Amino acid sequence: MIQYSRADAYVDETLNTFADGQGPTGDELLTVDLADALYQRQGKAIVLALTADQAAAIGVKLDSDAALRVTITPDGKLLLGDGTAVPDVTIRWGGAQTLSIEGAVHTTGVIGSDSGLDITGDADVSGDVSSASVHTGTVTATGDVASASVHTGTVTATGAVTSGGQPVLTQSSGDARYVQPAALPRMDLGYYVPAGWGQFWRPKRAAAQAGTGKAVVACVGSSSTQGLYSSNLVSTSFVGRLTTALQTAYGDGGSGFFSSGRSSQFLGAAASTTAWGAITGNLVTAVGTWNIGNPYGPGANYLYNATNGNSITFQVRGSTIRVYTLGGGGRVNWTYSIDSGTAVAVNDSGLSTGTIQVTTIAASAGTHTVKITHNGTNGNFLSVCGVTGENSTGVVVNNYGLSGAGSGTYADTTPEYGTALWNGGPEYPADLVIYALGANDALAGLAGDSWATNLRNYLQQVKDGTTLGGTKALGNTDVLILMQHIGAYDLATYKWQDYIARARGIAESYGAALVNMWPLGRNSWNYWNTLGYWGNSAVVGTAGTDTVHMSDAGHAATANALLPVITA
Template sequence: MPEVPISIPSVVLTGRYIRPDGTPLTGTLTFEPPAHLTIPDADIITAGAATVELDSTGAFSVSLIATDNAATQPSDWAYTVVERLQHADGRTFHIKLPASTPVVDLADIAPTNPDGGDYVVVAGPPGAPGSKIYAGAGAPSNTLGIDGDYYVDTTVGAVQFFGPKASGAWPTTGVALGGGAGGVTSVNTKTGAVTLSAADVGALPADGTVATGNLFLVGAAGTYRGFNFQSGANKRWVFQVDNAAESGADAGSNFDLSAWTDAGAWKSTVLAGKRNTGDLAVGANQFTAGAKLTVNGPTALRNASATPVAPDAGVTLFAQGDVLKQRKPNGSTSVIGGEPGIYVPSNWGSFWRAKRDTAGTGRATIAVVGGSASQGFYASNPITKSWPGVIRTALQAQYGDGGSGFMTSSLSSTILSSGDAAALAAWQSAGAIIGQTGTWLQGGSKFGPGINYLYTDTTGGTLTFKARGTTVKLYTVVGSGTRPNMKYSIDGAATQTVAQPSGTAAIQVTTVTGLSAAEHTIVITCDTTSTGNYLSVVGVEGLNATGVVVNNLALAGASSASYANNLQSALNSTWNGGVDYPADLVIFTAGPNDATANTTGDAWAANVAKFLKAVRDTSTATGTTDVMIMLPHLGVHDVTNFKYQDYALRGRALAEVYGAAFVNMWALGRNSWEYWRTLGYWGTSAGTGAAGTDAVHMSDAGFQFMANQILPLLTS
């Protein structure tokens, strides 16, 4: 850009022309002064016009002679501005550029209303001579000056101010201005040859400063107020409040940080903020409705060196190992978009979430069905350390304690003593096994919640359960012959007797309310009976009125066929998340035992579909239960039949058909028993929860890993 000689006062004029859609205009601007300007002090005569071309952004910057230089002849004049724009109408108008404003934008001084005509500077008639101030020692003579003038008597020690002169005469006395023994004796308490610093007069020094307190930048509403960071005369950054009108409801005066080009033209908004909503936008002054932060363009997250701490609410997004992850308040971390082996359809879990989010005033229920990998073999405690137990603890901590849920009769010495004696002993010490006296046998039918019951014809035989909640429910099988009465006592209270009717086989539920929310001891006793007349006990449930309940209805040895009878009269799947014992979310996990039994993929899928029929569409069921299909890690449970991949394929297809989530722990474990062994995820039949080399059952760490994959889906 050409520069006006430094001896001549000048002004830098900038501006920018764009179309309504932001496209830069092209063309030129011509600035015409009077025909000739004479500047004697600079020994210069100027003539002609200055023409500047709009750059690629529609901007221009030009240095022009100031229009109010007293040493210029003429000394007060105006430029004629001629716009010559391509594909747009130009204008002709006039502007003045006083030297007191060294940098000005054309948009601030150009005419704004095309219908109002050009803005023309018109010189008026000469005005009356202005007043003058004279000075001298002694009183003024009436021959000095004219009416309206003023005079300062500079006599040392008697400085006076006279005026105004009127009717050809000065006032006889003046106004004393002080001065003591003569002149100013101090400035800002400084005497002698006084030099004032910026701090002396409350100004900011040109070379910067360190200050305390607040810096106020005050301006009228609807005007720009900001700081310019410049290189010479050209802006580089502008940090400002915009000129949006303050129309009420905290609107207007919005924040803006913008970048400028080398030529000092506006380039882009880097950061913008709305005062009324507190919303922020990055990369442009464009906001997305309902979003606190809008990023206009790609967003990058650098890899975190360590997993962040769990947030107190919401989620923390971060990148780690070039993978986008989320961290939740419960401490779980999951991959955004899902790990390989996890499929979640859009809006999955809507029924579960609705109940979960209102668990403060109602109850939200999950039912888990499957085999030993879900029942908790070989956790240190199958009730609390199995993966259903881990998610129960986490969900109840976050959404409320709905009670201990269902405790199945399969956690008993009757079932475990023959094959898992070590685990039985460990779990008895942990308080996870029901107590029993007398002879109890395992029923041959897959009846009731947990598809298991124990029966006895021993008078006085007992089963002892633990349950937590203000309500306790006792589940028995009745019908199919003569039954003895059931007796029960809670926390040592008086024994109650409940008849067990004969007739068609059914599940009878005995409900006891009005208890405390603490854990209770329930002793069930077989009343007087005779050989072949059996008391059959399915299990006991503890409930609170509000909170989350997780019912672990899995049974060691169960396959998909174990839950595949969807007739209500069969007392099977309808009592395991179906219409007779419903849940808001059902998690189906049977599979490993199918693989060892060489069950085909189609047969497995048909069994799952029969189970889901009971859950979604039997009797009064209207499909308001969410479903998750989870395949446990197969480990080396089957190395002969190779059917498990067929279950994975069909499980994913079933998820599509039923709108279900699908979690493939086998895929999450890289389909490798050895990989999980190195992580300590396989357990030991000692039932201690420690790492071991079991073929398919997990350690406490393995169950925790499984829960960590499922919990984010349940809390999202």
């Protein structure tokens, strides 16, 4: 052993050094006081340089400990304990920041709520995880996960995941203008759901479930939204399945909007139309000649006739019934009867310009037939957009889907009858809008920017429009953009990816959610074909080889992709 002594301003003590292969005895340990004195004298940290074949460079323990608590080895490893016991070791950042670890964390213990752990690698934990921030890796736990913030990875657990995922944005608790986000977002395959999405829809949904309010959903789309080629346009289409699931969970708000577009006039003579017409309540029934009108008002359509006594009948469910007609411009008076009751006369608005006219009818709870009859001079028109049935509480889903519609169909902002105002916009507002347009645009080769402009025109009215009477939308509608599986529908134009790219940008701009069925279906018509998801126009509901319309199974798959977002 080589010994030397050196005077020190703070401590007078002997510092021992040892030759290779030798070490200190128990009473020759380097004390904290001596290390501190050397640091102050030299003005720098104490550095121990050892060859790689040496044992532990530094060991830390209390006098009463049988084993070392902390060991630093020459190759840079920080060891906690000696592997035979569990020492009482806590690593904590002394300031306001979290402890940052660059690399993976593998532990059989628990990452606790007071750890504030910030990890660049993976966190593989056999216990519970709470309040851990993982930047680029994944969190895998056999316990529960609570408040694990994963910036670009995923969270999996055999226990409960109460808030694992992307980081939640926070706000001042004193600012009541903005709703605190209630759920973490999603950015996995086919999904983009930003933090805070659902801040308007969820409270309305909760009120519906409690029986104290009503939550309204507006579904805007083309033939697939309308229900082609499901076996039942009301119950087995993806909108019908959403309606059943939501009303089962949160209460029956009524049948919602029954569009004149659900008619043989719009759908044409086909085996599918015949099949739906045989199911009570699937299609409107008409007496006399009714023709297709312009894309006006709710449902972006109307049927019209010019003969006194001609009628059209709808079936709806709810204690409040509303009839939507295009009034004014020389149109006629008409009558309605509920459940074959006495006809009630309704005067046309008499306005000089065609304007959507709403007639509200009180009814008993339950299902009703609503017969609307031309009651004016022959040659003058009665124009009917559709009928709704609603209850005072529960969830009501209005299906505005129209076969053949494109994004421009719902982008009209004309104050008297514009479709953007009446299909989830301020004239007929919703708490949640599901927008599923674009397939017919892709077939026609519409440019991506034009599609995006049409969507923006629609959303502008939904979020910030003004009714003809001056009522202003206040932006309190959540939006979900649904990009359907395009199948083999755009193989002549290849526009679908252009719409999806713009849909993501618009979703980010509007705080909207995006569900993209195309990658969920592997971007493959063939793959969905093996699953029986494509429709059959000859035998509705069954698997077929349609290029874009779905079977019952395909509609179920679409509803199942949407429900986890809508019910979260």
